[in-house]
Amino acid sequence: MSPIMQAALTIVIGVGGCVGYFYLSNQILDRVLFPARGANAGRNINRANAIRPWLFLFPAIFALALYLAYPVFETLRLSLTDRSLGGAFVGLENYARMTDDPKFWEALRNNFLWLLIVPAASTAFGLLAAQLTDRIRWGNIAKSLIFMPMAISFVGAAVIFKLVYDARPEDVAQIGILNAVYLQLCGDSPITWLTVPFWNNIFLIIVLIWIQTGFAMVILSAALRGIPEETIEAAIVDGANPFQIFFKIKVPQIAGTIVVVWTTITIVVLKVFDIVFAMTNGQWETQVLANYMYDKLFRANDWGVGSAAAMVIMILVLPILVWNVYNARREMR
Amino acid sequence: MTDLKLSAVEKAYGKVKVLSDIDLEIKTGELVVFVGPSGCGKSTLLRMIAGLERITGGTLEIDGMRVNDMPPSQRGIAMVFQSYALYPHMSVYDNMAFSLRIAGQGKEAIDKAVRAVAEKLQLGSLLDRLPKELSGGQRQRVAIGRAIVRDPKVFLFDEPLSNLDAALRVATRLEIAQLKEAMPETTMIYVTHDQVEAMTLASRIVVLAGGGIAQVGAPLDLYERPNSTFVARFIGSPAMNLLSGEVVGTGKTTKIRADQGGGIITAAIPTQKGDEGMKVEIGIRPEDFVAAEGDDFAFEGRVGITEALGEVTLLYFDSKSSTGDDPVIAKLSGIHPSKLGQVLRLGAAPEKIHLFHKGISLLYRGDKVFLPNVAPH
Numbered sequence: 001m002s003p004i005m006q007a008a009l010t011i012v013i014g015v016g017g018c019v020g021y022f023y024l025s026n027q028i029l030d031r032v033l034f035p036a037r038g039a040n041a042g043r044n045i046n047r048a049n050a051i052r053p054w055l056f057l058f059p060a061i062f063a064l065a066l067y068l069a070y071p072v073f074e075t076l077r078l079s080l081t082d083r084s085l086g087g088a089f090v091g092l093e094n095y096a097r098m099t100d101d102p103k104f105w106e107a108l109r110n111n112f113l114w115l116l117i118v119p120a121a122s123t124a125f126g127l128l129a130a131q132l133t134d135r136i137r138w139g140n141i142a143k144s145l146i147f148m149p150m151a152i153s154f155v156g157a158a159v160i161f162k163l164v165y166d167a168r169p170e171d172v173a174q175i176g177i178l179n180a181v182y183l184q185l186c187g188d189s190p191i192t193w194l195t196v197p198f199w200n201n202i203f204l205i206i207v208l209i210w211i212q213t214g215f216a217m218v219i220l221s222a223a224l225r226g227i228p229e230e231t232i233e234a235a236i237v238d239g240a241n242p243f244q245i246f247f248k249i250k251v252p253q254i255a256g257t258i259v260v261v262w263t264t265i266t267i268v269v270l271k272v273f274d275i276v277f278a279m280t281n282g283q284w285e286t287q288v289l290a291n292y293m294y295d296k297l298f299r300a301n302d303w304g305v306g307s308a309a310a311m312v313i314m315i316l317v318l319p320i321l322v323w324n325v326y327n328a329r330r331e332m333r
Numbered sequence: 334m335t336d337l338k339l340s341a342v343e344k345a346y347g348k349v350k351v352l353s354d355i356d357l358e359i360k361t362g363e364l365v366v367f368v369g370p371s372g373c374g375k376s377t378l379l380r381m382i383a384g385l386e387r388i389t390g391g392t393l394e395i396d397g398m399r400v401n402d403m404p405p406s407q408r409g410i411a412m413v414f415q416s417y418a419l420y421p422h423m424s425v426y427d428n429m430a431f432s433l434r435i436a437g438q439g440k441e442a443i444d445k446a447v448r449a450v451a452e453k454l455q456l457g458s459l460l461d462r463l464p465k466e467l468s469g470g471q472r473q474r475v476a477i478g479r480a481i482v483r484d485p486k487v488f489l490f491d492e493p494l495s496n497l498d499a500a501l502r503v504a505t506r507l508e509i510a511q512l513k514e515a516m517p518e519t520t521m522i523y524v525t526h527d528q529v530e531a532m533t534l535a536s537r538i539v540v541l542a543g544g545g546i547a548q549v550g551a552p553l554d555l556y557e558r559p560n561s562t563f564v565a566r567f568i569g570s571p572a573m574n575l576l577s578g579e580v581v582g583t584g585k586t587t588k589i590r591a592d593q594g595g596g597i598i599t600a601a602i603p604t605q606k607g608d609e610g611m612k613v614e615i616g617i618r619p620e621d622f623v624a625a626e627g628d629d630f631a632f633e634g635r636v637g638i639t640e641a642l643g644e645v646t647l648l649y650f651d652s653k654s655s656t657g658d659d660p661v662i663a664k665l666s667g668i669h670p671s672k673l674g675q676v677l678r679l680g681a682a683p684e685k686i687h688l689f690h691k692g693i694s695l696l697y698r699g700d701k702v703f704l705p706n707v708a709p710h
Contacts (some may be wrong), residue, residue, distance in 0.1 A: 230418035235387050238432035238483070239406030247429075252422040 018059070025055050043215070072314070080308035094304035104309070107287040111316075112199055114288065116273060119207045119265040124256060126216025130224055130244060133217075135247035143221065154211070154274035161207045162279055167192040197285040204286060207275050212268065216261045223257040224250060256331045263324035270317050289313050336360055336396060337382070337487060337520060343390030343514050344377055351567050352378060352544050353371060354703075355391065362638070362672040364521040368531040369541035369568070372380050373705075378492055379524045380542065383412050395487070406432075414477035415496065417472045424490045425451075425475050426460040429482045453515075470501045477512070484513040488521040494530065510534055528568060532556075540564050543705030560697040565616050565707050571647065571662045573616045573687070575631055577655040580611045582605060586683060587695075589615055591594050593652060594633030596625070597679065598685035614655055616687030617679075619647070619664035625680030633678045641668055648672055 001009075034044035035275060035285060082090045098104050133139035153264050159264065166176030167190045174180040179190040194200045227250055235249045251258070273290035280286045282295065289309060297306030337359040344352040346573060352374045359365050367375040380386040382393060384405035392399050400408050419428050426447055433443045451457045454474045456510055473493065478615045480488060494502045498623070510533070513521060527530055531538050532552045540547040540555065540563075548564045559565035559573075566572040581597065582588030582606040590597050598615065615631055625631070634650035637660070650661040663679060665672075688695040693702045 215445045228416065228418065230414045230416050231420055234386065234412070234414060234418040234420070234479075235431070237383060237410065237412050238479075239435045240431075244435060249420060253420075255422070 004196050022056060025054070026299050031053060035084060037180065042117050044272075052144050056132075057077045075307045079311050081304060082272045083301065083303050090304070094308040098305050098308050098312075101305075103282075103287055106285055107282070107292040108312075109132045109269065110201055110285075110287060111272075114205055114269045115266060117202075118212065118269045119204050121205075122216045122265050123220075123262050125209065125213040126218075126256070126261065127216075127251075129213065129217040131250075132223035134221065134224055140166055141216065149211045150214040152211070154208075154280050157207050157211055158275045158278035161210075162194075165193040165203055165279075194280050194282045194286075200280065200284055201257050203302035204275055204279060206277075208269065208272060212265050216265065219257060219261050220254065223254040229251050254326060259328050260324060260331055263320050263327065266320050267317055267324065270313060270320070290315075334633060335548040338397075339382075339391065340394070340696070341391035342378075342381065342388060342393060344374065344381060344386065344511070345671055349506040353390075353547055354383075357539060357546065357549065359520060359522065361490065361520055362517050364523060364534055364536045365539060365551075366531040367372055367522065367524045367541055368526065368528060368567075369547075373541045373636045374544055375524045375526075375541045379489055379522060380410075382487075382522065384408055384601075385412075406435075409486040410489055411483050411485035411487075412491065413476045413493045413640050415479050417464075417476040417496070419472060419479070420559070421464050423457060424461050424463055425467070425478075427533055428464070428475055429479045432483050432506050433480070434661045440524075443701055446482050446484075450478045453481070454478045463710040465535060469497050470505060473505055474508075477509075481512075486520065488519055490523040492520065492524055492526070494525070494527070506530060506533060514666055528570065532568075537693035538568075540567060542567070543703075545703045547703055547705050558694070558696055559616075559687065560694050560702050561704055562614060562616070564688060565689070565694075567709060569618055571619050571664065572658075572659070573618050574622075574632075574661050574663075575655045575689070576615045576617070578615045578631075578663070579640045580608050580613055583602065583608050587688065587690070589631075591615060591631050594630065594678070594679070596628055596630035596633065596685065598629060598680055599683045600633040600688050602686070604695065611690060614689040616689060617681045617685065619662040621681045621685040622663040622679045624667070630678040632661060632678040632680075633676065635676045636672050636674060639669070639673050641670065643668065646672070648677075650677075 029048050030087050034048040034051075035041075036048070038044075051301035053242045079094055080089060080091060082093070087302050117274070129143070133142045133146075136142070162175050163175065165179075166174070167179050168174050168176070170189050174183060174190055176190075176193075178193060179187075181202055183190060193203050231249060231253070232245060235245050240248065271290055273294065276282055276286055276291045277294065282288070282291045290313060293306050294312065295306075296302045296309060300306075337357075339355050339357045342352065342355040342357075344351065350534065355378065367378060369375045381388050384400075384403065393401055394664065395408060405412075420431065423431065427555070427657055429447045429450060431442050434445060438446075447460075449462055450455070450694050454477065456474055456478055459471060459475075460689040464475065467475065473496075476493070485519060490509075494505055497505060497511050509523075513519075513534075513663060523530075535552050537549060538552055538555055542563060547562045547567075550558075555564060555568045562575060566575070577592045577594070578589040578598075580587060581590045583606055585603050586606040587600045587602050587608075588597055589600060602613070604611075616633060622632075632650075634652040634653075636648045638649040640649070642645040644666065646661040646665050648665065648669075650663070652661055653659065654661050663677075690698075692704050
């Protein structure tokens with residue numbers, strides 16, 4: 001069977017299965033288990049309505065339990081055992097081995113750098129783009145262009161930027177635009193950008209900013225539109241200039257949304273893996289936690305340290321996630 | 334001295350003109366009310382004076398200076414918005430202090446000004462609250478306070494009471510009247526669609542309709558001497574009855590024969606020789622109707638519905654007035670339970686009768702009268 005046919009079949013079975021589940025389970029509940037007729041019609045309707053939400057939630061709860069909740073506990077267990085000893089319990093030894101590994105600290109340090117730069121830069125650029133494209137005739141076209149990277153997978157973006165940062169021998173034409181521009185302006189010989197420690201981190205970070213700016217822009221643009229027009233007019237009458245209107249009237253009114261965008265991007269950053277994996281694979285001091293975890297788990301076949309790294313990532317993400325959900329719910333009110 | 338002068342002011346969106354030929358002079362200390370049916374452009378005109386809408390034609394002068402292109406903050410105006418437009422993230426104090434801070438005034442001067450205004454509007458205990466913690470009436474007062482604190486020459490109100498409930502609306506209307514009393518030098522321009530607000534607050538009313546000014550005048554002037562059937566029917570509630578008739582006698586007073594019932598009625602409006610036979614519309618307000626004796630009546634009809642309100646009784650007649658679908662309405666003071674189904678002859682005192690020819694009042698013959706091409710209600 002051709003792959004296209006397989007994909008189509010999967011979609012039909014998947015979507016049809018969902019619809020079928022909701023329809024049939026509802027029918028069984030209303031017709032067979034608690035039929036709305038006979039002496040207990042009223043009681044049966046109430047009982048059916050009490051059960052219905054759980055019926056509809058069941059597939060989601062089941063999938064979440066199987067693919068999210070169970071792995072958390074299994075990872076925790078694995079992080080306390082050693083594969084080479086046949087899965088014997090070793091306590092916190094894996095964590096001790098991990099903290100002795102300089103690569104781990106490098107990953108943690110780099111993650112912190114990402115954390116510092118990406119959410120701030122993406123939110124700032126997104127807010128700038130949202131404000132500048134607001135109420136311009138071609139604003140929607142500009143927004144679509146800025147949003148487009150969101151549609152590209154992280155690996156795809158990494159490949160694009162690998163070409164941007166590409167370096168060829170000195171006597172060959174440069175296909176990497178950064179080197180081409182660099183040689184044109186001031187450089188003598190091409191630089192292999194991704195091998196320059198510290199700065200190569202920044203070059204990787206730029207990729208994620210490029211992707212996440214579109215997300216920040218779309219959310220913040222909607223928030224800006226939601227600001228009551230009359231408060232802005234009142235500020236104009238009060239004598240505020242455009243900068244004052246932006247910073248003193250508009251930004252404070254969307255502060256909640258800015259926080260949500262910021263924390264959402266922070267969570268993405270903590271999980272960053274694909275970009276580093278595809279561009280440097282953590283070489284030249286660009287390691288990050290998720291890639292470190294992958295290295296240990298699937299390359300070194302050391303499930304103990306790999307799981308320990310996964311637990312560290314989860315513990316870092318958890319408080320931000322809780323805060324993010326809290327803020328998002330408050331925004332929706 | 335803050336005279337406001339609009340000369341041939343015009344507003345167009347592309348090719349569509351929403352306002353044209355607006356000529357108006359507003360003197361210092363006046364409270365002018367713009368009133369008109371919805372969509373007549375009254376808010377647009379106010380926003381043009383504020384500087385929030387571009388003026389596409391004509392000139393706007395404040396104190397003899399052309400301000401068409403002057404930014405709002407330099408025009409010496411303050412505006413109270415329909416939705417109050419309080420800054421939601423600022424306390425009451427900061428809302429009122431904002432414009433002064435922008436203007437770069439000192440901390441102490443700002444504090445003094447804000448507290449003085451807060452005192453005046455009884456907002457003293459609310460200064461630390463956020464707008465969302467205030468009631469509608471309190472928000473309204475903060476919005477007014479925010480305008481007052483700038484010490485503007487001209488106050489602009491854009492339907493400030495329409496978001497309040499009925500009881501609060503009356504109270505706030507009185508507060509605004511008192512505010513005006515306390516600031517006799519300040520010019521106020523007030524937009525509303527509520528004619529009670531217009532009648533009670535205004536020193537002059539500007540009736541806007543169909544993109545132009547239908548009539549300007551003191552409230553009772555407009556009530557007693559409307560220049561067109563539009564203004565006649567717009568001011569007063571229920572609206573003035575219009576009955577078709579024909580001039581049969583001219584002179585210092587005019588005699589008209591009503592088409593319905595054939596009664597002869599006298600109006601205290603002079604007409605010239607040669608006006609005999611002119612088709613006119615007889616305008617009589619529902620509250621001016623009195624029971625007629627003999628043949629001296631303007632209208633004869635059967636009472637179809639009565640509405641007893643206690644202080645007055647409204648009689649809706651089966652016959653239609655000359656505007657088409659509207660029934661003839663009479664408003665009698667007191668309670669009249671027995672009128673239902675009766676055939677009545679009604680007239681009015683000669684000085685209470687209005688005469689219109691082709692929509693224009695005979696009192697304003699020869700004047701330039703703008704006839705809006707829209708229904709008053």
